[in-house]
Amino acid sequence: MEKGLIRLSECRVAFDGDVVLDNINLYVKDKEFLTLLGPSGCGKTTTLRIIGGFLKPDSGDVFFDGVRINDVPPHKRMVNTIFQKYALFTHLNVFDNVAFGLKLKRPEGKKLSKSEISERVLAMLEVVSLKGFEKRSVSTLSGGQQQRVAIARALVNEPKVLLLDEPLGALDMRLRKDMQNELKQIQQDTGITFVYVTHDQEEALAMSDTVVVMDLGVIQQIGTPEDIYNEPKNAFVADFIGESNIVDGIMRVDGVVEIFGRKFDCLDKGFEPNEAVDVVIRPEDVDIVEYESGQLTGTVTAITFRGVMYDIIVDFHGFKWLIQTTDLCPVGTKIGIKIEPDGIHVMPKSKYSGMYGDYSSYSTDYEDISDVEYDEEEIENV
Ligand SMILES: Nc1ncnc2c1ncn2[C@@H]1O[C@H](COP(=O)(O)OP(=O)(O)OP(=O)(O)O)[C@@H](O)[C@H]1O
Ligand SMILES: [Mg+2]
Numbered sequence: 579m580e581k582g583l584i585r586l587s588e589c590r591v592a593f594d595g596d597v598v599l600d601n602i603n604l605y606v607k608d609k610e611f612l613t614l615l616g617p618s619g620c621g622k623t624t625t626l627r628i629i630g631g632f633l634k635p636d637s638g639d640v641f642f643d644g645v646r647i648n649d650v651p652p653h654k655r656m657v658n659t660i661f662q663k664y665a666l667f668t669h670l671n672v673f674d675n676v677a678f679g680l681k682l683k684r685p686e687g688k689k690l691s692k693s694e695i696s697e698r699v700l701a702m703l704e705v706v707s708l709k710g711f712e713k714r715s716v717s718t719l720s721g722g723q724q725q726r727v728a729i730a731r732a733l734v735n736e737p738k739v740l741l742l743d744e745p746l747g748a749l750d751m752r753l754r755k756d757m758q759n760e761l762k763q764i765q766q767d768t769g770i771t772f773v774y775v776t777h778d779q780e781e782a783l784a785m786s787d788t789v790v791v792m793d794l795g796v797i798q799q800i801g802t803p804e805d806i807y808n809e810p811k812n813a814f815v816a817d818f819i820g821e822s823n824i825v826d827g828i829m830r831v832d833g834v835v836e837i838f839g840r841k842f843d844c845l846d847k848g849f850e851p852n853e854a855v856d857v858v859i860r861p862e863d864v865d866i867v868e869y870e871s872g873q874l875t876g877t878v879t880a881i882t883f884r885g886v887m888y889d890i891i892v893d894f895h896g897f898k899w900l901i902q903t904t905d906l907c908p909v910g911t912k913i914g915i916k917i918e919p920d921g922i923h924v925m926p927k928s929k930y931s932g933m934y935g936d937y938s939s940y941s942t943d944y945e946d947i948s949d950v951e952y953d954e955e956e957i958e959n960v
Contacts, residue, residue, distance in 0.1 A: 582605055583606050583608040583642065583739065584605075584641065585604070585605050585640070585641040586638065586639075587638055588603060588637065588638040589640065590636050590637045591628070591633065597795055598621050598624055599621045599624055599625060601638070602638070602796075602797060604625070604800070606771060606773060607771075607787075607788075608771055609771055611785060611786050612788045613774045613775070613782040613785065613786040613788070613789050614773065614774070614775045614790050615777065615789055615791050616793055616798075617793065617818070618777060620793050620794060621794075621795040622775040622777075623662060623743055625792075626741045626773065626775055629657065629773060630652055630655065632659075642656070642657075656738040656739065657739045657740075658732040658733070658739075658740050659740075659743070660729065660743065661743055664745070666716045666724055666728060668716055668717045671714060671715055672711045672712050672715075672719070673703075673713065675727050675731055676702060676730045676731050676734050677695050677734075679734060679735045680698060680699070680734060699712075702730045702733055702734045705767065706729055706760070706764065708727065711723070722749060722753045725745060725746065725749065725757060726760075728745070733764070736770075740765075740771070740772050740773070741773050742772060742773070743775045744776055745774075746758065746781070747776075758784055774786070779820065782803070783803040789801060791806060791815050791819070793814050799812075807820060808923070809923065810858060812856070812925055812926075812928040813856050813935060816856075816925070817930075821860065821900055822858045822860060823860075823861065823864075823900060824856055824859075824934055825838070825859070826857070827857035828854055828855065829849040829850070829852070829855050829924060830852060831851055832847040835855065835922060835924050838894060838897075840873060842922055844923075844924055845919050846924035855925060855926060856924075856925045856927060856935075857924055858922075858923040858925060860921065861902040864901045864921065865915060867914045869913060871916075872913065873915060874914070875894075876913060876915065877893045877912050877913075878892055878893075878909050878910060878913060879891045879909060884902075886904075887904050888903055888905075888907070890902075890903060890907050892915070897936065897938075901915070
């Protein structure tokens with residue numbers, strides 16, 4: 579069974595009266611890959627600093643393996659950190675960079691012998707695919723290779739937990755993708771618990787067992803990547819994780835939501851009859867059908883070729899949706915759409931309602947295209 583390793587309980591941090599972490603409750607399981615995801619300034623690094631012991635919360639507790647560690651300094655925690663700006667020692671070669679931490683006094687008090695250090699450094703360089711690089715000066719390495727030295731340097735101390743603050747931020751897209759795979763592999767091979775920080779939602783979905791979505795110092799949602807994508811808790815999460823059309827709806831009864839005066843079957847339950855709700859429809863969950871047979875009808879106002887598919891912007895009564903399709907629908911085409919019940923996700927109203935999920939700004943030539951007329955009788959019959 580999975581074991582709880584780190585727990586933050588009601589942790590609060592304020593700087594100069596500004597609350598930057600608002601009663602954070604977080605549970606990190608042993609050996610899991612947990613990612614803190616959120617926009618710049620939402621409190622990701624601050625949360626990591628609390629776990630690492632570099633910052634004490636103003637109130638609240640931090641537990642490691644069930645023991646309160648608020649007052650335990652960083653070097654006595656079984657945690658290592660790769661900081662947002664990792665700094666390698668440029669005057670040292672690869673071997674000495676990685677060996678650095680091992681040459682210091684160990685938490686248990688005794689020092690490692692030279693041969694023990696050498697054995698562990700070489701084994702770790704192999705893990706990060708840098709075997710044979712020992713004597714290279716780090717200043718001659720590529721960005722990705724330097725990144726791997728930083729990872730090896732942190733892993734070599736065999737921490738129980740590795741904290742990684744945007745470790746791939748400086749790398750280009752291609753290298754970033756490669757390193758994502760490598761990091762995930764290293765995490766699985768070593769069984770070390772990773773707490774990873776990123777503001778890149780794709781990276782978070784691809785790498786994590788658990789994603790923690792944060793905004794304004796508050797945890798908005800905790801879940802598996804699939805949960806977070808398929809069942810966002812509010813408009814902020816829906817918008818931050820992938821593309822979303824978010825529209826006002828009314829939950830008529832369990833399993834039936836009304837959007838733009840039309841009733842749609844959905845799988846959501848547990849709302850009050852006629853409760854006002856936010857409805858998320860992902861761009862890939864909309865099927866384009868003949869104009870006459872659409873549940874809704876609209877006009878294409880923009881199209882962008884994306885390789886595998888087109889992104890089209892469709893005007894429904896002045897509200898613009900992003901739809902992804904493999905069909906070519908030139909600007910001006912009048913289309914019908916259908917949405918399956920599992921393509922609709924209903925959320926309660928929140929303070930984020932109305933702030934996200936509108937693609938109006940995508941359209942450039944909206945003025946030229948008139949709204950699609952609705953047949954009132956047809957509306958009645960839906
Ligand atoms: N020592 C400090 N003194 C004052 N304000 C601080 C301090 N450290 C962080 N903050 C503020 O706390 C908020 C959260 O900062 P934090 O570094 O945790 O954000 P982040 O989510 O890591 O952002 P980014 O993605 O830009 O790194 C920010 O508004 C930041 O300016
Ligand atoms: Mg940060």
